[in-house]
Amino acid sequence: MKGWVTQSYVDGNRAVNWLRTLQGSVEKVEETHYPDFYVLPRRDLNPDGFSWLLREEPRIFNAQVEEKYADLRMRKKIRVVHIQTESPKAFREVVHVLRGRNAVRKFYGTDIMHIQRYLCIRGFAPTMLVEYRNHRFTSIEDPEELAPPPLTKLLLRVQIDKRGILANPERDPIKRITLHDFHEGKEELSGSEEYLLENLQRIMQSQDPDIIVAPSHPFRNLHYVVQRAKILGFNINLSRENGDLIQSDSPPWSSWRGRTYISLESFERSGLAGLSELCRFGMIPLGLAAKWASGRIVDCRQVYEAMKLGVLIPEAKSYNNYFRTVEELYLQDRGGLIISPRVGVYENVCALDFESMYPNLILRRNISYETCTPRGINYSWKGLLPRVAEIALERRLHFKHLRHSFPEGSSEYVYADQRQEALKMMLVVIYGYSGCTWNRFQYIPTFESINLHGREILIRALKISMREGFQVVYADTDCVFVKKLGASEQDFERLARQISEEVNFPIAIDNLYRFLVLLSSKSDPLVDVVKRYYGKLYDGRLHQRGIETRRHDTPQFIKKFQEELMEILFNARDFEEVRRNYRRALEFTLQTYNRVLSGEVDIDELVVEKDLHKPLDGYSRLYPHVAAGKQLEARGVVTGEGQLIRYLYVNHRSSNPLTRVQALPLYDGRGYDREKYGELVLEAAETLLGVFGFHREKDELKLLLKKTLGSSQTDKRTFIS
Numbered sequence: 155m156k157g158w159v160t161q162s163y164v165d166g167n168r169a170v171n172w173l174r175t176l177q178g179s180v181e182k183v184e185e186t187h188y189p190d191f192y193v194l195p196r197r198d199l200n201p202d203g204f205s206w207l208l209r210e211e212p213r214i215f216n217a218q219v220e221e222k223y224a225d226l227r228m229r230k231k232i233r234v235v236h237i238q239t240e241s242p243k244a245f246r247e248v249v250h251v252l253r254g255r256n257a258v259r260k261f262y263g264t265d266i267m268h269i270q271r272y273l274c275i276r277g278f279a280p281t282m283l284v285e286y287r288n289h290r291f292t293s294i295e296d297p298e299e300l301a302p303p304p305l306t307k308l309l310l311r312v313q314i315d316k317r318g319i320l321a322n323p324e325r326d327p328i329k330r331i332t333l334h335d336f337h338e339g340k341e342e343l344s345g346s347e348e349y350l351l352e353n354l355q356r357i358m359q360s361q362d363p364d365i366i367v368a369p370s371h372p373f374r375n376l377h378y379v380v381q382r383a384k385i386l387g388f389n390i391n392l393s394r395e396n397g398d399l400i401q402s403d404s405p406p407w408s409s410w411r412g413r414t415y416i417s418l419e420s421f422e423r424s425g426l427a428g429l430s431e432l433c434r435f436g437m438i439p440l441g442l443a444a445k446w447a448s449g450r451i452v453d454c455r456q457v458y459e460a461m462k463l464g465v466l467i468p469e470a471k472s473y474n475n476y477f478r479t480v481e482e483l484y485l486q487d488r489g490g491l492i493i494s495p496r497v498g499v500y501e502n503v504c505a506l507d508f509e510s511m512y513p514n515l516i517l518r519r520n521i522s523y524e525t526c527t528p529r530g531i532n533y534s535w536k537g538l539l540p541r542v543a544e545i546a547l548e549r550r551l552h553f554k555h556l557r558h559s560f561p562e563g564s565s566e567y568v569y570a571d572q573r574q575e576a577l578k579m580m581l582v583v584i585y586g587y588s589g590c591t592w593n594r595f596q597y598i599p600t601f602e603s604i605n606l607h608g609r610e611i612l613i614r615a616l617k618i619s620m621r622e623g624f625q626v627v628y629a630d631t632d633c634v635f636v637k638k639l640g641a642s643e644q645d646f647e648r649l650a651r652q653i654s655e656e657v658n659f660p661i662a663i664d665n666l667y668r669f670l671v672l673l674s675s676k677s678d679p680l681v682d683v684v685k686r687y688y689g690k691l692y693d694g695r696l697h698q699r700g701i702e703t704r705r706h707d708t709p710q711f712i713k714k715f716q717e718e719l720m721e722i723l724f725n726a727r728d729f730e731e732v733r734r735n736y737r738r739a740l741e742f743t744l745q746t747y748n749r750v751l752s753g754e755v756d757i758d759e760l761v762v763e764k765d766l767h768k769p770l771d772g773y774s775r776l777y778p779h780v781a782a783g784k785q786l787e788a789r790g791v792v793t794g795e796g797q798l799i800r801y802l803y804v805n806h807r808s809s810n811p812l813t814r815v816q817a818l819p820l821y822d823g824r825g826y827d828r829e830k831y832g833e834l835v836l837e838a839a840e841t842l843l844g845v846f847g848f849h850r851e852k853d854e855l856k857l858l859l860k861k862t863l864g865s866s867q868t869d870k871r872t873f874i875s
Contacts, residue, residue, distance in 0.1 A: 507664035
């Protein structure tokens with residue numbers, strides 16, 4: 155049969171794959187799979203005799219001696235024992251017993267998920283188009299296919315009839331369920347809970363979706379539905395087959411047989427096309443691609459490439475420590491090259507960006523964990539990192555350039571953009587992950603070598619720019635900001651071609667600014683900082699980095715305020731008009747500040763959102779989002795690492811940090827902290843207007859406004875034109 159793999163998981167000693175066939179039907183394919191790992195016995199134990207003893211263990215299906223490469227340098231093969239166990243449970247038990255007996259020098263591959271190892275061995279990933287023939291999967295997917303796989307999707311939202319401040323599955327019933335199938339519109343179910351659950355199950359069976367999309371909020375997703383069904387004694391089955399949840403190491407993403415659950419946030423961020431690229435890159439199921447951090451997906455690809463080479467997979471236990479003297483650190487660990495920004499306001503600035511500089515460096519210079527030596531880079535074999543980066547770089551550049559052949563906003567443009575954005579993130583993380591402590595293959599000189607070659611290329615680009623008469627106002631790692639009096643877009647394009655030819659690395663215009671403001675540090679205006687600027691492009695769009703509008707924890711009201719402030723400033727034809735618009739910007743700031751103090755702002759626009767990066771008891775200070783999390787925890791809401799906390803400032807002057815904010819689900823309507831939000835307005839204004847001389851001390855605001863509006867012009871010394 156031929157079809158797209160919708161879901162894969164390991165259940166006991168079976169690997170299960172669900173396919174959406176070319177004809178539209180759904181088929182289930184099962185294969186025998188024994189969870190396995192490798193061990194290197196103690197030096198005094200003969201591998202052959204050790205494997206013979208292991209075969210007598212009832213939980214072990216088989217144990218055979220094999221020859222594998224011990225590390226990525228592949229100098230020689232060593233004799234190790236390949237152990238296959240009867241089930242995931244037996245796998246855990248056998249590993250535990252062997253660790254306790256002190257008979258093994260080294261374990262390999264024990265921390266790889268069973269489904270990940272299965273997919274790596276079989277050589278296909280979910281969402282791929284495959285052919286299943288003679289008990290074997292073969293990928294038949296067109297590598298340049300643009301559209302995502304035609305998997306059926308169902309968006310689900312749950313509305314709870316709360317009888318208290320927080321929803322409680324033991325008490326609060328489901329009021330309404332809204333289903334949207336992305337094609338035929340939405341269907342709302344209301345009525346008794348028994349009616350809702352029965353109809354939900356009926357719709358699941360009749361529409362038979364491959365993917366269930368639902369918000370990650372604990373009171374809006376399927377987990378609440380399942381909890382309520384159990385409490386009511388209703389035997390709800392959301393799977394494609396009868397039976398309980400998968401009886402193995404099954405995380406929530408695979409607990410419904412035949413259907414994949416992903417969060418609405420992941421779906422909106424990456425789209426099915428982008429998630430499909432992550433599945434292909436990491437050789438992992440769709441549910442994991444939607445949930446895992448980028449570094450972990452990069453690790454999956456490294457494991458896959460190493461397995462293809464016949465290299466044993468070490469456990470990721472952060473044991474790769476690399477010790478050096480202070481002098482060696484000073485000489486070698488210098489990171490990327492940064493030319494500090496010249497703080498001020500500029501006209502007609504071009505940002506030239508090297509196209510995937512670090513992945514290109516890794517590929518062209520063969521930089522990898524095993525190729526970097528004290529004497530330089532070994533080019534006698536192709537390293538692991540170039541193998542990891544190559545396919546992602548090729549596909550990313552293909553889709554990046556392909557999207558421009560379609561109208562912006564068309565489905566083809568969106569699919570191409572989703573794919574290239576997903577791969578772009580992987581390529582960025584490949585570089586950063588090479589120096590990560592938890593990288594199982596980590597070798598710090600690899601990370602430093604990438605930085606060294608990157609600095610050399612950027613220095614050459616800077617010299618060429620200055621030689622051609624351009625002024626460099628800022629440079630950061632792989633991007634150069636240049637300006638030249640009277641330069642046109644064609645002049646900047648010629649400079650890009652000149653750099654590309656001489657450096658032999660592609661560089662192109664990233665953004666062309668009509669106006670650009672390079673900012674200083676928030677804490678000290680005399681200190682310049684990187685990645686903190688804003689401006690307006692020639693096409694009319696605003697562009698910014700490192701300011702409030704770019705932060706996820708900035709309330710929507712503050713973001714809108716900053717955007718409107720930028721539009722007021724840059725509603726100009728030249729630099730002189732921008733300077734005059736500063737007076738209008740001050741007036742708008744005062745109006746907005748007064749709106750906040752008068753209590754006119756809608757509460758929904760003032761909500762702050764912030765993720766918990768660790769468990770609540772892992773924080774040493776009661777930050778606002780931690781305080782809100784503890785409020786929720788006290789009301790019985792389970793909070794943990796990765797959860798999004800939404801809260802409001804209600805009394806920032808309180809001596810008790812727990813009462814300064816209020817978690818949004820607990821909000822009692824008392825009104826927001828006007829003084830605190832007023833400070834946020836002035837702080838956001840100072841970010842943009844500080845270069846013009848604005849300071850946010852609210853007691854001086856009216857005096858400053860009066861003084862500024864009464865003067866004929868702003869001090870020209872605060873600008874660089």
